[in-house]
Amino acid sequence: MSILLRLGCFSVLVLMLAACNEREGAETIASAERAVEVPDNFLRYLNDQQGAVLSTDWSAAYYRAVDPISNRTTLQDWKAANQFGQCDEEVHVVFRDAKDLGYGRNMRGCRHADGRVAIFVDNYVVRVQPSDPSNYGPINVEAAISEDRHHKQGTNAIEFTPIDPTDPDSDKVAKFFTFDQNGLRSVQADLDGRGNKPMPQPCLLCHGATLAAWDSAAIVASLAPWAEPGVEETLKSAKLNLLELESFDYSPYVSRYSRSQQEEPLRLLNRFILDTYQQSAARPLADPGHWSADFAVEVASKRYLDQPELLGQVYQDDSVPCGWRVNPSIDADCVGSVDLPSEPRQEGVDLLYKRVVEPNCIGCHSVRGSSAGERQGGDGNAINFSNYEKFIGYSDLIVDYVYHRGVMPLSLRNYEKFWADRCDGAPALLASFLPEFDRYDEQACVITPGLPVAKPGASRPVDTPVLLDASGSLFARDFQWQVLSLADPSAVVSLSSPSSSVTQFDASHEGDYVLRLTVSNLRGSHSEDVTLTVDNSLSPAPSQLTFADHVLPVLRDISYPGRVQRCTDCHSATAQLGGAYAGIPVVYDVDATVYAEVIERVDLDDPENSLLLRKPTRDQHGGGMLIDRSSADGMALYQMLINWIRNGADCGADPLICG
Ligand code: HEC
Numbered sequence: 001m002s003i004l005l006r007l008g009c010f011s012v013l014v015l016m017l018a019a020c021n022e023r024e025g026a027e028t029i030a031s032a033e034r035a036v037e038v039p040d041n042f043l044r045y046l047n048d049q050q051g052a053v054l055s056t057d058w059s060a061a062y063y064r065a066v067d068p069i070s071n072r073t074t075l076q077d078w079k080a081a082n083q084f085g086q087c088d089e090e091v092h093v094v095f096r097d098a099k100d101l102g103y104g105r106n107m108r109g110c111r112h113a114d115g116r117v118a119i120f121v122d123n124y125v126v127r128v129q130p131s132d133p134s135n136y137g138p139i140n141v142e143a144a145i146s147e148d149r150h151h152k153q154g155t156n157a158i159e160f161t162p163i164d165p166t167d168p169d170s171d172k173v174a175k176f177f178t179f180d181q182n183g184l185r186s187v188q189a190d191l192d193g194r195g196n197k198p199m200p201q202p203c204l205l206c207h208g209a210t211l212a213a214w215d216s217a218a219i220v221a222s223l224a225p226w227a228e229p230g231v232e233e234t235l236k237s238a239k240l241n242l243l244e245l246e247s248f249d250y251s252p253y254v255s256r257y258s259r260s261q262q263e264e265p266l267r268l269l270n271r272f273i274l275d276t277y278q279q280s281a282a283r284p285l286a287d288p289g290h291w292s293a294d295f296a297v298e299v300a301s302k303r304y305l306d307q308p309e310l311l312g313q314v315y316q317d318d319s320v321p322c323g324w325r326v327n328p329s330i331d332a333d334c335v336g337s338v339d340l341p342s343e344p345r346q347e348g349v350d351l352l353y354k355r356v357v358e359p360n361c362i363g364c365h366s367v368r369g370s371s372a373g374e375r376q377g378g379d380g381n382a383i384n385f386s387n388y389e390k391f392i393g394y395s396d397l398i399v400d401y402v403y404h405r406g407v408m409p410l411s412l413r414n415y416e417k418f419w420a421d422r423c424d425g426a427p428a429l430l431a432s433f434l435p436e437f438d439r440y441d442e443q444a445c446v447i448t449p450g451l452p453v454a455k456p457g458a459s460r461p462v463d464t465p466v467l468l469d470a471s472g473s474l475f476a477r478d479f480q481w482q483v484l485s486l487a488d489p490s491a492v493v494s495l496s497s498p499s500s501s502v503t504q505f506d507a508s509h510e511g512d513y514v515l516r517l518t519v520s521n522l523r524g525s526h527s528e529d530v531t532l533t534v535d536n537s538l539s540p541a542p543s544q545l546t547f548a549d550h551v552l553p554v555l556r557d558i559s560y561p562g563r564v565q566r567c568t569d570c571h572s573a574t575a576q577l578g579g580a581y582a583g584i585p586v587v588y589d590v591d592a593t594v595y596a597e598v599i600e601r602v603d604l605d606d607p608e609n610s611l612l613l614r615k616p617t618r619d620q621h622g623g624g625m626l627i628d629r630s631s632a633d634g635m636a637l638y639q640m641l642i643n644w645i646r647n648g649a650d651c652g653a654d655p656l657i658c659g
């Protein structure tokens with residue numbers, strides 16, 4: 001990858017922006033930067049499923065599913081429904097959440113003997129100035145202690161209660177509510193000063209849930225909304241988050257709310273939370289949204305001296321899970337752990353955990369993934385980052401998400417903390433573990449996201465003329481297409497609009513053409529080459545590819561050499577019900593739903609980043625690498641799928657599949 005920097009504007013980033021500003025005008029800088037900074041850049045799905053999930057319709061359907069009889073539309077009613085005041089155990093703590101949103105948090109938890117848990121947090125923000133970072137400063141904890149209603153932002157609440165409100169024995173799920181300053185439930189809120197977002201989608205995203213693109217209207221109209229398709233999985237996959245004591249700030253003034261005075265109530269809250277994990281983990285593996293709590297339980301118990309009961313123990317700030325120690329084989333508390341490497345790990349992985357992964361990633365990632373992903377000895381559930389090997393297996397995506405796109409860590413305050421020191425802090429330490437990382441400036445500091453990234457698409461066969469679409473490129477203001485080499489010296493080529501993101505390419509001869517896309521913004525430019533193999537006798541022609549005729553057979557048959565397994569060996573309705581792949585997140589053998597299930601995992605804006613392709617082409621997939629692009633057959637299959645998506649991912653005409 002070649003990154004050409006405009007060094008004049010670049011060596012010291014922050015000062016630089018100001019300097020560049022003067023030279024090149026504020027407006028253009030703003031547009032170059034905007035891509036990183038738009039309000040909804042954080043706390044959203046990267047692929048929002050064409051807007052189906054990030055809408056207030058979805059929010060309304062969610063609340064209908066978790067509160068079908070509308071007795072939780074105000075905070076007061078919510079507390080009454082959860083019987084605050086009559087809890088078997090009740091806890092109160094106040095701290096500042098220095099890692100997440102920077103709010104002062106006044107938190108109350110309640111547990112009933114039947115396993116129901118309810119926790120609500122009044123959030124306090126003392127606004128110094130609109131959108132000023134100091135809004136999230138230490139003073140917020142004092143406002144939370146004094147319960148100063150002028151600075152009360154609103155209340156977040158989770159209850160872990162039966163999914164079916166008419167059946168107290170039904171499985172309990174975590175239900176999320178957000179209330180405004182006046183205690184009224186809201187379908188949108190501005191959590192990070194970046195504008196309103198529909199709620200509680202960001203809550204769910206941070207709390208480990210899978211957000212299904214369900215039929216919101218049907219859910220609102222339903223008498224048993226919690227049982228509508230897609231709802232159960234979303235509800236069952238959401239979790240409470242462990243409290244990381246060292247990530248909080250405590251009041252320096254009010255000793256009752258110091259850390260030492262609150263160790264015990266915080267421990268109790270963590271025990272409530274662990275309890276909810278154990279209740280959900282005890283369900284059958286085939287249960288929708290089932291997730292292996294092992295890693296989260298390990299993290300929690302190591303923090304409490306390996307005592308899962310968390311009784312009478314003090315929180316250990318320096319604990320490291322076995323999967324992240326250099327040589328856990330010699331540690332008594334790792335005997336029998338599944339995360340023992342065959343030889344000691346690289347020096348420094350424990351530091352990587354303590355300085356980067358624990359503070360910036362684990363909160364979300366320890367509650368992500370699915371049990372179906374825990375392939376025997378494999379990396380299926382890699383997304384939970386439970387050991388170094390799983391984590392680093394993602395190095396290419398880490399480079400892409402953390403350093404290129406700037407979407408991970410996926411929350412604003414956390415992102416700011418991660419980037420606080422790009423020379424000696426977390427970005428540099430993490431980068432030192434990533435092979436071939438090259439985004440350093442002249443001072444050997446890591447460059448922040450916002451540099452352009454060219455995405456001309458994967459090399460592929462095409463018929464001409466063909467529309468090239470590079471709008472998935474990141475932070476690109478200007479586009480330039482060039483033809484670098486021809487299939488034949490006498491070939492004549494044309495590009496209809498070589499300086500647009502979308503251009504039509506035509507060529508007189510068949511064969512390979514190498515094109516270069518260069519994208520730029522005020523911070524620099526970046527080029528990427530793509531080889532287009534013109535073949536006008538392709539059958540089917542790329543634009544004729546349909547889901548029903550060409551893609552579905554790939555998912556259901558072994559019609560391509562080099563593959564030993566059908567996708568449907570694991571991704572079937574039967575497998576979903578039991579056996580090694582119980583609860584698998586997507587199935588390909590149900591005609592009526594298969595197209596919708598696949599489309600949810602297709603990213604039309606950035607086709608190569610589609611989950612449909614990302615999963616089977618890498619080891620971080622419960623089924624392992626099934627489409628191996630280093631083989632000709634694997635590559636041909638990949639390119640066919642890319643061509644299908646790049647041509648609009650049509651379903652086709654088959655009435656059974658396409659309705
Ligand atoms: C940026 C990620 C993030 C977002 C967004 C988020 N939470 Fe949390 N939440 C956390 C973390 C991490 C904790 C653990 C305590 C802490 O670190 O503050 C937590 C804790 C909680 C708790 C205490 C119980 C528990 O799980 O520990 C409640 C209640 C809660 N969140 C509700 C919500 C609601 C409701 C929303 C949406 C309005 C929301 N959260 C949005 C990350 C998030």
Ligand code: HEC
Nearest residue numbers: 045046047205206360361364394397398401408409410411
């Ligand atoms: C606030 C929650 C949150 C935090 C913090 C967070 N992530 Fe993520 N991460 C997610 C979610 C949600 C996804 C799935 C996004 C999607 O597919 O749309 C994800 C996906 C990823 C993926 C892609 C995995 C895949 O299978 O596609 C990588 C890699 C990743 N995160 C790395 C990181 C790293 C590294 C950190 C810490 C520096 C981090 N994340 C911090 C929530 C978070």
Ligand code: HEC
Nearest residue numbers: 372373380565566567570585611612615616621622623626
């Ligand atoms: C040997 C079993 C197996 C086979 C065969 C298999 N998979 Fe998977 N797949 C899994 C498991 C387990 C998961 C869940 C864990 C994970 O996300 O990796 C999964 C997850 C996925 C996901 C992510 C779904 C989501 O929403 O999180 C996609 C997409 C996927 N597989 C596509 C495919 C495709 C396409 C094929 C065929 C080329 C295939 N898989 C073959 C086991 C398999």
